[in-house]
Amino acid sequence: MIKSVQLSLLIGPIVPATAPRPVMDALARVEVKTDDTGPSGFQIEFSIDKQSPLQILFLLTGGQPLLFMRCILVATVNGVASVLIDGVITNNHIAPGDKGSNSTLTITGRDLTALMDQSNLSGFPFPACPREARVALLLAKYAFFGIVPVIIPSVMVDVSLPIDETPGQQGTDFAYLRSMADEVGYVFYLQAGPAVGASTAYWGPQIKVGPVQPALNLDMDAYTNVENLHFAYDQERFKIPLLYVYNQDTGASIPIPIPSVTPLNPPLGAIMPLPTNLVPPDLKPFREDAAKLPVSRAIMLGLAAAAQSAEVVTCEGSLDVSRYGRVLGARQLVGVRGAGPAFDGLYYVKSVTHKIKRGEYKQSFTLTRNGLTSTVPTVAA
Structure with a gap:
């Protein structure tokens, strides 16, 4: 059981600042989805009256999405801060209230890959540059936004002579980064944090090793910390x-x-x-x-x-962070206990969706692994 959960919202152009009190008072609901290989997205819902500063902001922008309005969401659980997402607003929608009720302003956004997906620079040359160098050059343009590149060289580092072939960009920066990753069996994604205002741009092989998060306990009386778990086994896959x-x-x-x-x-x-x-x-x-x-x-x-x-075993479930005691992170390993000998053990967290509103913080998640029965005798509690 946790003692405190605090949600922080930083918003502003380029360098965000802590949202003022009236904005936080109007905050009704937050949803953030993180996938293991794709872009992350978020949705923030405000309940606003006619005099709210959010109404004025919506009017000043003409109802258009604020692409360079940056949003950072930070969840602090028992004093440990986790950056849920660092992104920009891509869409907004307002639903006027009825019979004196407040209006609902919904802001939708995406992580900072949205900034990389704006300009089509097809044909831009990269003479005598292997893929790793091209990735570094493309990501260098976004260092101002706190993006730190982590590039793992592939086993096939090929450099073509300019007189033979000059690689050229195809599509936007984000599309080209993804295509170069696909060419060598790699993945590309942005990981928000660990510091507020910083993100890690990872270009490399998908990694399913590392520290194990505390176990998800099912049907264990007072030690149960999940609401439900549903397992599927697809051998044909x-x-x-x-x-x-x-x-x-x-x-x-x-x-x-x-x-x-x-x-x-x-x-x-x-x-x-x-x-x-x-x-x-x-x-x-x-x-x-x-x-x-x-x-x-x-x-x-x-x-x-x-x-x-090989991901033949899939587990979908949900938990209440107040019971789990921390934020479950995607792209990491987690243990499962209490599901039976066939499904207990370690899993890879493929995706996580954070659902936050006043007095409630829940997560839904998808776990995967490549077989039945645990490969370890115990998992971390």
């Missing part, structure tokens, strides 16, 4: 990607299965299902163009595809 390598000496193509278990994606379930595609009709490459790609790049793409298809 598990497919091992096949990579065909052409042997010039024999003139034959040799199929190479790509494993779903790597040091960055260890097995979280002890009993994994049998792959459903290793029978003659399904012995197809995981990508039609895989044979034309360099072997190292094709292997990286295969590892990413294998990690996604």
Whole structure:
């Protein structure tokens, strides 16, 4: 059980400031969704009267979204601050009240990737630059917003001579960053925090290792800290990607299965299902163009595809932060207890949705792993 939960809102152009008291008094509801590989989004709902400063702000902007109006939401639980999101407003909507009731102003926004998704700079050249250098150059433009790049070099760092080929940007900065990550089986996302006003731009392989968050306890009397958990097991989802390598000496193509278990994606379930595609009709490459790609790049793409298809166990649930005692974070590991021997153990937190209103802070979440039965004897309480 926790003793205190405090929500802080910072809002303003470029460098946000703490919201004034009238704005916080009008705050009715907050929802923030964080996904493991995609952009994060938020929605803030205000209950305002006719004299509210929020009414004036809405009129001054002509009802248009304030793209450069930055919003930071911070939840402080038992003295520990967690930055839920650092983003900008992309849309707003107002519903006038009826019969003397207050109006409802709803602000919708997205993390700072919205700023990277505005200008289409297709054709901008990057001569003699590997992907990692291009990523660094693109992210350098957003250092003013407190974005710190974390770039993991791929196993295939290729640099083409300008006389042979000059890479050019395709689409917006965000689209190009995502496409370069897809080309080598990587992910790109922004992680708000840990300091207020700072974000981490991660470009690298998806990582499913690290510190384990306190366990989610189900049906354990006074130790229960979740409202519900629902598990699903989809064996048909598990497919091992096949990579065909052409042997010039024999003139034959040799199929190479790509494993779903790597040091960055260890097995979280002890009993994994049998792959459903290793029978003659399904012995197809995981990508039609895989044979034309360099072997190292094709292997990286295969590892990413294998990690996604191995998530055969899915858990969806919800919790009350006042019972859990802290904020459950996405892109991390968490333990589960009390669900039975088949589903207890460690899971990867794929997505989390924060739902906050006065006197209530709840989270809904999705967990995944690659098999049944725990690989560890105990999980952190």
